[in-house]
Amino acid sequence: MKLNTEFMRETFIASLGGVPKTFLITILTLLVSIPIAFSMALSKLENKNVSSKIVTGYVSLIRGTPIVLQILFIYSLLPSTLNYLIKDVFGLSYNIFKMNKIVYAIIVFSLNNIAVLTELFRSALGTVGHGQMEAAMTVGLSKRQAYARIIIPQALVAALPNLCNTVIGLIKNTSLAFLMAVQEITAISKMKAASGYYYIEAYLMIALIYIIVCTVVQLLFAVIEHQLSGYKKRLAV
């Protein structure tokens, strides 16, 4: 018995077709979750009683349960609920079951990622000293300006290595989108594998693609980090 190299080559090329979808899910998820997570981190830091308790509970719940469970739960809850809302509450005739499944993937991964990013932003904002905010207020910046110009740029540098980890974790999690019938890397090669029982070959190829994708992401972050820390060094000089 030998590995079927011809099949491996075919699967590799076919699965590469799933890469744009993986990136699409990742990027849209980040776009949705970053602003929400940031405001949640702020409300947790400012310690407003009710909202910070809700945020803490949410983060604990999401971080305390497996993402498979979150995917299965939301995927079995959301479509029928939305259908009920649209048909019976608003009286529209839109067929929710025809909607692109990628939307559900983005909703689930955003809900999950918000919790992860909230903690990340909270610790990153914590690394910026209290004096920075006070100094910014003293020179007459508004709170919004102080965040945008003083606090966030510094926090971003501190957050970058963790952010890279989070993005890689997110990309790895998108491999579970096949549970929601989204045609990304894993789903495509799983289907090809099932047609000829070439499971090992297919999964090795998926692993290879994820290694390549993660390498690209890590290189990207290395470049960004280099540039941002260069800016920091110039400041120090």
Add this chain to the structure above:
Amino acid sequence: MHPFHPEYIITALLKIVPYVGITLLMMLGTVIFGGLIGILLARAKIKRRIIPRAIAEGYIYLTRCIPSIVMLFIVYYGIPFLLLQFGIDVNHFSKGVFVITAFSILFASNLGEVFRAAYLAVDPGQREAAVCSGLSEFQAFYRIVLPQAAVHALPNFSNMLVNLMKEGALAYSIGLIDVMGEGSLLIGMNQGSFSLEIYLAMAIIYWTLTLVIELIFGRLEKSLSKGRKHATSVA
């Protein structure tokens, strides 16, 4: 929409809770075997000899990029295939063996990094002082460095344990009957009619487990570092 039966959550909880043991057993096996590989990885990275170090770095890099589900299937289909080449048939092995193998391979790198960070957190002066006062290298490690490193490792270790538990839920996809596996079996048996209630029951179990793990390690860290503070104040 299905009608929602909150009381079924309790029924499902009672049915699933006995399988918590399987989940914990899977975690224990992974920590033991992954820990052994992790120790090797941490050693290779600390010792700074070029070849072992490069192998360790490469191993950590690759395992960090592979999603758990993919690793699970590579091991599940790959290892029987590989061993069959040598005439060994492992197809009748328990699914747990494959699950523990896959997660040991994956989490060895996390464990290795936990060990390494903990080891480096202990001041090198501690080892030097121990060796100076006549302890052997082995004794210095076991009696002086290891107990201090263990305290430093606790928070990261508890994080890793929670992650392992959550990723471990994927084991149901190759048919291991743990918390997640029993839950999806239940859903299948009910033809999907109580799926939301069963998912909620599983979420409660996993959340509780997470909170318990965090609580235990938080307590442990507090009580162990209390002694540390005392020692330094005496010194």
